[in-house]
Amino acid sequence: MINDYLNKDIKVKSILKKYNLDVLPTKLLRYLPAVFVDEKCEYDDAQMLGKLNSRSFMDKFGLIDDLSIFCPICGHKSHSALCSCPNCQKHKKQKEQIQEEQILLRKKEEEKLKDKKIAILYEDAEKSKKFATNINDISLHDMLFITSYIRSFMDEDLRFFKEFYKFNNKDNRIFPKYYMDADPDIDEIIKIYKKGYLYVSPESDLSSVNFNKNEDTDEMFFESFNPGLVKFCINIYDDSNDYYKLIDELRYPKIINFLSNKDFIYDTWKNIALFECKEYLLKELNDINFNSFKPGIKTDNVINHLLDHFSTSQIFGLIHNRVNNALRYYEGNNVPKNRAANSIITNLETYGERAISNHWDLTNYGRDFDIPQSKISEVFYNYILEISEQGFYSVPTKDI
Structure with a gap:
């Protein structure tokens, strides 16, 4: 029957009559059994089977419908990305487990790198604190700016200055916006940072901080930062060694x-x-x-x-x-x-x-x-x- 079907000179109706089949001509293909193909199962080495293509598809796609090819032992479908045979399900679980382990490992590595970067920022902060400025040595100009900066951008717990670009708006500006090409607030923040009155907070978003590696030692170091996206901390001290008293003095400096x-x-x-x-x-x-x-x-x-x-x-x-x-x-x-x-x-x-x-x-x-x-x-x-x-x-x- 299969040989007759493969012979296009023989009409389907003739095949039905020859084998005394009571089916519609369009349904004959369903009743034809699968045939062996030149392919073995990757799991149990069994010879694979496949269903014939319809006569109208054979010239374009070949004799066998590739998507129908399966293993008679385990049911594996070698040409289907969605094969649900026991072996494929097992393989899928193993693959997912490996991926989960890789994701977990990558997260651990990212956390380790993050911790290292934060540690570097803490080290930099400690170095900066060694060169902190006494409140009495700050100029009146800088004191006026720092007072305004504290009132505009210091967080509620007085631990750091909030990110300028996140909290700056027309109702929360230090200077009037008197030129268009740059921002006078950021310019002044950079100036007092360079004078040593500020250091980058280790609580800053690490995406706003750039790190590099020493070519000789392979040691990572803090290289640069975006002044509008990092948090800053005060690097000023007074004789009381009381941080909150210091912030109070900076917020309300002596008017005289x-x-x-x-x-x-x-x-x-x-x-x-x-x-x-x-x-x-x-x-x-x-x-x-x-x-x-x-x-x-x-x-x-x-x-x-x-x-x-x-x-x-x-x-x-x-x-x-x-x-x-x-x-x-x-x-x-x-x-x-x-x-x-x-x-x-x-x-x-x-x-x-x-x-x-x-x-x-x-x-x-x-x-x-x-x-x-x-x-x-x-x-x-x-x-x-x-x-x-x-x-x-x-x-x-x-x-x-």
Whole structure:
């Protein structure tokens, strides 16, 4: 019957009639037995069997349906990835066990490497502590920043500074955002780290820390880190050797130390005012899509000159009006945006000096809702000078 089926010259109906089979022609293949194939079982070396392909498939796929090939002893299907014979199930369990063991081994190795990296960070921390700075040796500028940094980013248990990039937002900034290419907060954090006032916390996410190996000794060492993604610890001490008292002193430094230095008070007031004016200028420019303008030395000089005569609040008003004039100039005269933007500082200087010479009483503008007061501004005006919003509405002066 099989030979007759393989002979395409013999019609299926003739085969059914010859063998007196009461089945439909399309069902004949089901009744044909499996045939031996030139393949042996990988488990028990038995000759494998396979079902014939239909006549319409034979030319394209061969005589035997590969997926049907099986072992008559154990039932193994050599061409099926989903074979469920006892041998394959056993092999699968063994493979899964090996994979689990490999995963477990890899996890142990990863944990071992992680522990080693953490140990290296602890070693680095201990080395840094040997060169800690006495609180009395910190400059007023750095103390003001550290105070602001503590109030903005130190964790609830006072153990470390939280990751800057995770917790920084417009409502939690140390400095005003007064330039666009970088972040003044990060720049200052890096500066005080380099001065030795901070060290990288061993509790930092290890993905934010880079390690390397010494080519000669094969010893791993701490190489670099992402300053915006690591946790930092204070590397400062006082004579009390009481850590929490130290943090309290840094959070609430002695006001008299600041007030007794009139030059520092005046310079800091002007700097904060300058930063706030530049931040407001950038925000106003961004609102009208004048994003190409970048404040430089000329902008600093003009604003600093105006701050000798006007408050930050009044200069906000000057900036707002000059930016609106630049927008009208751009829209009405079909000039390039950068030309219109560059006219702002020139006109700010010109109008400001007219206001000075004519003794004009300029309008006070309030703080912009979209750029909340920075932490360093809050600390300086509220805690050190104790003048609150008058720092924003008054002309910077030494006479406090």
